[in-house]
Amino acid sequence: MNIDFFIQDSSSKFIEIRGEDKAEFLQGLISNDIYKCKNDKPIYSCFLSPQGKFLADFFIFRQNDNYVIEIHEKYFESFLSKLKIYKLRSNVILKHNENITSIILFTNKDFEIKDTIIKFIDPRKKNIGKKVYINNKNLPKIDNLEEMYFNKYKEILMKNLVPFTPDDLNENKSLLLENNFQNLNAIDWDKGCYVGQEITARMKYRSLIKKQIYNLEIISGNINIGDSIEINNNKVGYVISKVNNYILCMLSIKSANTIIENKTNLEINDSIILNFL
Numbered sequence: 001m002n003i004d005f006f007i008q009d010s011s012s013k014f015i016e017i018r019g020e021d022k023a024e025f026l027q028g029l030i031s032n033d034i035y036k037c038k039n040d041k042p043i044y045s046c047f048l049s050p051q052g053k054f055l056a057d058f059f060i061f062r063q064n065d066n067y068v069i070e071i072h073e074k075y076f077e078s079f080l081s082k083l084k085i086y087k088l089r090s091n092v093i094l095k096h097n098e099n100i101t102s103i104i105l106f107t108n109k110d111f112e113i114k115d116t117i118i119k120f121i122d123p124r125k126k127n128i129g130k131k132v133y134i135n136n137k138n139l140p141k142i143d144n145l146e147e148m149y150f151n152k153y154k155e156i157l158m159k160n161l162v163p164f165t166p167d168d169l170n171e172n173k174s175l176l177l178e179n180n181f182q183n184l185n186a187i188d189w190d191k192g193c194y195v196g197q198e199i200t201a202r203m204k205y206r207s208l209i210k211k212q213i214y215n216l217e218i219i220s221g222n223i224n225i226g227d228s229i230e231i232n233n234n235k236v237g238y239v240i241s242k243v244n245n246y247i248l249c250m251l252s253i254k255s256a257n258t259i260i261e262n263k264t265n266l267e268i269n270d271s272i273i274l275n276f277l
Contacts, residue, residue, distance in 0.1 A: 004107035004148040012102040013076040017067040019092040033188040054174040104129040114140040124184040184254025221272030
């Protein structure tokens with residue numbers, strides 16, 4: 001990397017999960033395998049509706065023999081409320097931890113950061129940074145590292161086909177397999193049942209996906225969030241989000257594959273030219 005920098009994720013909230021039944025409790029709710037979450041190996045996972053629709057995504061790590069969930073503030077209240085509902089008589093204690101700060105590091109150097117709980121490569125993709133959790137609600141000074149705006153992080157995610165879910169997915173509407181989660185280490189296909197598992201597995205094994213997300217670069221012209229993407233006056237998709245000269249689109253797999261196989265750019269209305277990344 002040419003520049004060493006970090007990005008603070010000030011939108012993160014943290015939930016501690018304690019109690020004898022904590023692992024079994026989470027195993028029946030999340031899309032990944034909680035037993036793969038070790039002291040030195042956090043996991044990425046999702047929470048779905050019984051109909052298999054996306055409700056939230058998060059990271060889980062171990063701290064003092066407890067599980068801690070990092071989740072975006074957009075999903076925090078709803079997710080915590082649902083945990084309390086599913087808890088029933090399980091020996092589980094849920095607590096909002098307000099003393100953790102989350103940052104993302106982009107560097108090949110080994111920086112020591114005061115009060116670090118854990119530092120790990122993002123399990124979704126290797127080149128989208130190292131996540132660092134700091135046991136301090138105030139970010140300590142980090143020498144020799146430039147702080148970048150969060151929009152830079154969103155661009156990095158988009159270029160790697162990793163959705164920034166608060167912007168890119170619709171709660172209780174979006175499906176994991178249409179949004180590349182099967183390639184982000186978010187789903188364990190061998191674990192037992194969890195909420196939404198039957199629908200998700202059926203879509204995978206019966207090849208029911210007809211559309212999915214693609215990342216494209218704007219070569220020329222102007223296109224905005226929500227715009228339709230049409231080929232020969234036929235709508236094949238739409239723009240989900242945009243960061244600088246990059247867009248994330250939901251497209252017909254058949255139409256996208258034809259363009260990719262022909263190694264051509266996507267041209268819209270003779271004025272917008274897009275290139276698949």
